[in-house]
Amino acid sequence: MSYTALQVDPTVLAEGVNLMWVLVVSFLIFFMHAGFAMLEAGQVRSKNVANQLTKNLLTWSVGVTVFFLIGSGISSLVGGSGFSPAFGAGAANDYVGWLFGAVFAMTAATIVSGAVAGRAKLRAYITYTFLLAAVIYPVVTGITWAGAYISFGGEAFHDFAGGMIVHGMGGIAGLTAAYVLGPRMGRYNEDGSANVIPGHSLTFAVLGTLILAFGWYGFNVGTAATVFVVEDGSLALGAFATVGRVAMTTTIAMACGAMGAGLVAWLKTGKVDTLYVANGLLAGLVGITAIPDTTTWWGAIIVGGLAGGQLPVVFSFIENRMKIDDVCAVFPVHGSAGVLGTLLFPFVATSGTVGSVINAFIAQLIGVAAIAGWTIVATGVVWYALKAAGQARVTPEHEQEGLDVSEHGVETYPEFGGGESVVADGGKVSPSMRTDGGSQDD
Amino acid sequence: MSYTALQVDPTVLAEGVNLMWVLVVSFLIFFMHAGFAMLEAGQVRSKNVANQLTKNLLTWSVGVTVFFLIGSGISSLVGGSGFSPAFGAGAANDYVGWLFGAVFAMTAATIVSGAVAGRAKLRAYITYTFLLAAVIYPVVTGITWAGAYISFGGEAFHDFAGGMIVHGMGGIAGLTAAYVLGPRMGRYNEDGSANVIPGHSLTFAVLGTLILAFGWYGFNVGTAATVFVVEDGSLALGAFATVGRVAMTTTIAMACGAMGAGLVAWLKTGKVDTLYVANGLLAGLVGITAIPDTTTWWGAIIVGGLAGGQLPVVFSFIENRMKIDDVCAVFPVHGSAGVLGTLLFPFVATSGTVGSVINAFIAQLIGVAAIAGWTIVATGVVWYALKAAGQARVTPEHEQEGLDVSEHGVETYPEFGGGESVVADGGKVSPSMRTDGGSQDD
Amino acid sequence: MSYTALQVDPTVLAEGVNLMWVLVVSFLIFFMHAGFAMLEAGQVRSKNVANQLTKNLLTWSVGVTVFFLIGSGISSLVGGSGFSPAFGAGAANDYVGWLFGAVFAMTAATIVSGAVAGRAKLRAYITYTFLLAAVIYPVVTGITWAGAYISFGGEAFHDFAGGMIVHGMGGIAGLTAAYVLGPRMGRYNEDGSANVIPGHSLTFAVLGTLILAFGWYGFNVGTAATVFVVEDGSLALGAFATVGRVAMTTTIAMACGAMGAGLVAWLKTGKVDTLYVANGLLAGLVGITAIPDTTTWWGAIIVGGLAGGQLPVVFSFIENRMKIDDVCAVFPVHGSAGVLGTLLFPFVATSGTVGSVINAFIAQLIGVAAIAGWTIVATGVVWYALKAAGQARVTPEHEQEGLDVSEHGVETYPEFGGGESVVADGGKVSPSMRTDGGSQDD
Numbered sequence A, B, C: 001m002s003y004t005a006l007q008v009d010p011t012v013l014a015e016g017v018n019l020m021w022v023l024v025v026s027f028l029i030f031f032m033h034a035g036f037a038m039l040e041a042g043q044v045r046s047k048n049v050a051n052q053l054t055k056n057l058l059t060w061s062v063g064v065t066v067f068f069l070i071g072s073g074i075s076s077l078v079g080g081s082g083f084s085p086a087f088g089a090g091a092a093n094d095y096v097g098w099l100f101g102a103v104f105a106m107t108a109a110t111i112v113s114g115a116v117a118g119r120a121k122l123r124a125y126i127t128y129t130f131l132l133a134a135v136i137y138p139v140v141t142g143i144t145w146a147g148a149y150i151s152f153g154g155e156a157f158h159d160f161a162g163g164m165i166v167h168g169m170g171g172i173a174g175l176t177a178a179y180v181l182g183p184r185m186g187r188y189n190e191d192g193s194a195n196v197i198p199g200h201s202l203t204f205a206v207l208g209t210l211i212l213a214f215g216w217y218g219f220n221v222g223t224a225a226t227v228f229v230v231e232d233g234s235l236a237l238g239a240f241a242t243v244g245r246v247a248m249t250t251t252i253a254m255a256c257g258a259m260g261a262g263l264v265a266w267l268k269t270g271k272v273d274t275l276y277v278a279n280g281l282l283a284g285l286v287g288i289t290a291i292p293d294t295t296t297w298w299g300a301i302i303v304g305g306l307a308g309g310q311l312p313v314v315f316s317f318i319e320n321r322m323k324i325d326d327v328c329a330v331f332p333v334h335g336s337a338g339v340l341g342t343l344l345f346p347f348v349a350t351s352g353t354v355g356s357v358i359n360a361f362i363a364q365l366i367g368v369a370a371i372a373g374w375t376i377v378a379t380g381v382v383w384y385a386l387k388a389a390g391q392a393r394v395t396p397e398h399e400q401e402g403l404d405v406s407e408h409g410v411e412t413y414p415e416f417g418g419g420e421s422v423v424a425d426g427g428k429v430s431p432s433m434r435t436d437g438g439s440q441d442d
Helices: A010-043 A046-079 A094-115 A122-146 A163-181 A202-221 A239-269 A274-289 A297-321 A330-347 A357-388 A396-401 A403-408 A419-425 B010-043 B046-079 B094-115 B122-146 B163-181 B202-221 B239-269 B274-289 B297-321 B330-347 B357-388 B396-401 B403-408 B419-425 C010-043 C046-079 C094-115 C122-146 C163-181 C202-221 C239-269 C274-289 C297-321 C330-347 C357-388 C396-401 C403-408 C419-425
Strands: A228-231 A234-237 B228-231 B234-237 C228-231 C234-237
Touching: A010 A046, A010 A094, A010 A202, A010 A228, A010 A234, A010 A274, A010 B010, A010 B202, A010 B228, A010 B234, A010 B239, A010 C010, A046 A094, A046 A122, A046 A403, A046 B202, A046 B239, A046 B274, A094 A122, A094 A163, A094 A330, A094 B239, A122 A163, A122 A357, A122 A403, A163 A274, A163 A330, A163 A357, A202 A239, A202 A274, A202 C010, A202 C046, A228 C010, A234 A239, A234 C010, A239 A274, A239 A297, A239 C010, A239 C046, A239 C094, A274 A297, A274 A330, A274 C046, A297 A330, A330 A357, A396 A403, B010 B046, B010 B094, B010 B202, B010 B228, B010 B234, B010 B274, B010 C010, B010 C202, B010 C228, B010 C234, B010 C239, B046 B094, B046 B122, B046 B403, B046 C202, B046 C239, B046 C274, B094 B122, B094 B163, B094 B330, B094 C239, B122 B163, B122 B357, B122 B403, B163 B274, B163 B330, B163 B357, B202 B239, B202 B274, B234 B239, B239 B274, B239 B297, B274 B297, B274 B330, B297 B330, B330 B357, B396 B403, C010 C046, C010 C094, C010 C202, C010 C228, C010 C234, C010 C274, C046 C094, C046 C122, C046 C403, C094 C122, C094 C163, C094 C330, C122 C163, C122 C357, C122 C403, C163 C274, C163 C330, C163 C357, C202 C239, C202 C274, C234 C239, C239 C274, C239 C297, C274 C297, C274 C330, C297 C330, C330 C357, C396 C403
Parallel strands: none
Antiparallel strands: A228 A234, B228 B234, C228 C234
16 A cells, blocks of 8 residues: 555644643642642632632633633734634634633633632622623733734744743732732731731642643743644644743743742741742742743842742742732732843843843833733732722621632531631631532522 | 655554543543532531542552553443453453443442542442443443444433443432431421531532543543544545544533523522532533533533533522532532433534434434433442442441541541531541551550 | 755754653653652641642652653663663763653652652652652663563563553552651550641642643643654654554543552442542542553553552551551552553553563562662662661651651641641740741741
């Protein structure tokens, strides 16, 4: 039996293999929601765990539907390219590209929930998530990935996998929302000094960290989304030609982020704080996310180490100087680490990547400023409007009681009385974790 | 250097790439056991957690071995196609197809464990699992996927990834077993009104939900199992030609399931119940599982929304009218949602998919009735026989004490006294979570 | 449009597809760190959970960086092949192969942490991890996978995915370290009899087990790392030609490991111990890891069943005869099970795999002895040196208080007082799970 050349069309081959890769990494990125849910649940008190979990479930559910119906269309409109699935006439497999975009969008959205934990009304959070998925994030991708409008002196704004576009944006949005909302009750004393409100489970927090790191390989390495391309009619490696660098820098920056944060915490207190090591690992990942394709191995050590090392310092600054109650440290982990890595781009790049270091740095600065400015303004407007309407924050009674009972009618751990929860409940066990919606109340 | 056409045989190419895809999605589907374990563990009381975990581990261990030795042979025998690994003379890579079938079979099996939680004897459950893996489930796949015997007026029964064959079957089996076993002690009052018995950890339940959703992408999208086919000697996309639709409808139905269940719960009680949102997300996934390849985007919204919305209603009906103690709500999540999606097939299908809507609907009805009838009869016979032999249910003393101590000799959380467990134990700490089998007892 | 044969170069095709597969399985293997973290956290007391979690995070972070800078170079040097990423001049995609090697190395490293739980100083553990990643493990791979120096009578030492090289090595290293460190306080009475110290959460332990099993598919099946090769200019299946056997034997051995351990535990105590079932599943996986590519289906049943069945017996021997406090049973799970499977190689192999059964067995014996000898000597030297310097073990006060407070300044569950922790703390709540590094102390 003999074959003619026509029998393996490189276009068909590239399409099938690329689809497979994009699907697998999209699944991995979706799984990051489990990581965020566990990381954030672990960092809040037991009386607010169900609220945090529900916000995570609804971020995905509401957000991805809104992004399908509205957000991806807005991004296409702003950027002049892309696919609007609900109203476009795309082929079935265009939906794969849509899903790939959607899991990035939902990552940006879910970051915010960690900052506003413990006092935001559920309806306020959902309203903001709706607007983030419909407009705020799509504008960011519209001017960058879809439109590529930002450059300076011939150097384009470089953000490979969303270090600024996704994580920086999410971290800055979270900080803005937390600022407008104000701190949780008891977080600050009358003299302005801060109290530590420990989360209820380090085990869930570390589990979430490792799930996130697993999914992050999809996030970064997966952004090398074209295994194959067809060039001049011939099969060739696409972004996969340098996928190994992405995998290596992601690995090294994550490792050095954990070490950097652990080291700084140790220098400050003499102890290796577990949560700093975990969040430092994530900060290292955030730091490299804009630039894993272009960074040298020593650059990955520097970027990861600095992204981790800045975490305890920036967290302390936010807490003690700015007096913002960023519950899950989303700004130091996603915001400042994302900005840092994005700005370091020209200084740690492999030779030949950057024409003019100064122009490239200015392009990065413009991109960071544009995304940060838009995010702060849009987020601030929404939360101030909610606040003005008296819809941003639960009542002090509900905050004291815990949002699980007041917003969801459940108790997360009915058999294990957390100190505070028991006091707040005064012994009255709520009908918690009910698997029915009304047998008691009807 | 030049190549001749013979150097890339499209058959070899398709085989390698298809094998890779099927392996990856089989791993994802296997991982759903972690999801089921966490989801169910979270929904039972702390005194029965280890029992639930052990059932999950043994469902997989006993079930997959039995399915290897017996079940896949029965399915082949009934359906007239397939591969019986233990006694067939297949090639090494036929085992990949076997594993792909096995992870679906074990999903059906593990669903049952959530319905019979808190009172079934371990040996009874294992006996049923053995028979499910050996005969009950293989007959279902034999008459459907393997044999394709069901059709009406030229329209074949359509169940793409097992919405009815796997989930509907499992949910119906669970309900049947729970009915025969009777409710847990204290679940109903003498006047027939129901008591809520809350699970011990919403955090584990939501973690399980998100692990399941991750694995479900393998389940649904993975069922588009042929990336490439060879047609007329040429490489072409196989089921992957429309894989994007499967990915999109799975995503949208899951999201709308969570929103649908949350909305109905909110309308009933004024609260957004966390567990309903989580189980609603799963019900949305179950709903679309029979039809992700043919459903329009608006159909996915409808199917997901209805599958989620029916959850609180059907759960209440099962609990308050039928008085069946379906502990982890496996019927509303897997059973009724699976039936719903299967029956909606012709009404939400893309144009050109269905010849006659009425005939297609009747074919779906026949398939649902056949699978439900067989499952109810076979499951009922087994559990009534176990009951008649006095082997179905633990003693009231053991049920009160908790199955962890009585069946497994362990305590799940020895340092965190659950209210009930402590009372039942009377202060006597059991030798729990021992890592040795006898140092104390020998 | 017509294509010439040159347009699909089989070398390009094989490179892209193989890269994709190796990346996906490397991510899966990385995820095993989440499994180890949960498995070990669940098996220690609540006062030592954060310590265990931190060790897991730092094993990966310190270890992978050291393996990048030093370890992979040592392995190349010893074995005469391979890639030293930091100082070599490799292509970007050589880093994919490095990452694949690194995730195996880190698996070996992390096994040790479970054996030394509850009393090792953090700095001692990190020092050992540094040396393991830099030298101890690289020498093992240097003489085996990289150098292939071990054979007897024409039969080469066979260890497909690291049953001995990774798991056996890790289990033996853990046992050695635990021996040198001595048991935890209260583990043995004055008469030499052992006390059971139950772990704090079976749920986390089982979650870890199932995450590990998921990742293990990457570990074993992924070691069939070449989907395609190019032979005589033509595309052909590489190790993927028999990948189905690897998937099947891995599945069956895992299942039989769980059943074997559960059965032996049941015979000893009349109860089906949950933790034995879970660890038995893992022992079954370890048992098959050296030989999944060559073992028959009945051989997988035997290897898995024996690997599971030996677990309770060997654990009891270690505990009661050798008086070694191997907290998480890492020797019976990884050590003896790995040795067992490696030695069974010629007796369960498919026909044609082995020339001389006796020679092959001797080659396996030599490999096991060489790896075990080197591991024991190197590990013993390091831990005895640390002990001599007074740096191996925390003070009795710190051990009593728990390592979370003394080494990390945190409390894992500040709202759920574990019995012992509360007693040890005397009511003084530590500044635990702080998200800042100094607001209270500054």
